[in-house]
Amino acid sequence: DQQVKQNSPSLSVQEGRISILNCDYTNSMFDYFLWYKKYPAEGPTFLISISSIKDKNEDGRFTVFLNKSAKHLSLHIVPSQPGDSAVYFCAASEVSWRGGTSYGKLTFGQGTILTVHP
């Protein structure tokens, strides 16, 4: 079962307009959410995050919204730029205990390919 889903494999947007990437989750134990951006042949780069106690976090052109009742997360990019064209992964974290130790286990969505046209 996929606990984190990005239902749109791709999104195409005009430069200067808003890009909205969506993510749904099913596990109510997730308490921290992140967005990563990935260019071809590079590793994922951390973009922005939000704790489950908040419903919005902003960083420059990027804003993440969290709707806990709907178990829905979205990333808004405004204005969109051609350099934003990449694959965007949402990820959700929960504390996982194994053998007496804990860590923040990340579960990733499948990714959304964003293309911003000049």
Place this chain on the structure above:
Amino acid sequence: NAGVTQTPKFRVLKTGQSMTLLCAQDMNHEYMYWYRQDPGMGLRLIHYSVGEGTTAKGEVPDGYNVSRLKKQNFLLGLESAAPSQTSVYFCASSYSRLAGKSDTQYFGPGTRLTVL
């Protein structure tokens, strides 16, 4: 400050061959992870480590072994490679949530492995 580095960047193996992927981080992170990324499947956790000398299985551990002899290094081994292990492998590291830090993981550039 190089962050997370991985070697090699590319590798082609024949079925049954073995190899080791090396990950190094210079951020003094306690936790390190190995993921694989396959088309349409996001990133899946293979193994992880919460400290020097400790490792644990992730979501897809079969066919892989790991070791964390030094805090800054995390090795991923394939003892007998199979075509199903053709993938892009990413290493990541993070602080400990118990230390009051966030769960943000920082990724290396990846190793593209092809098993023929």
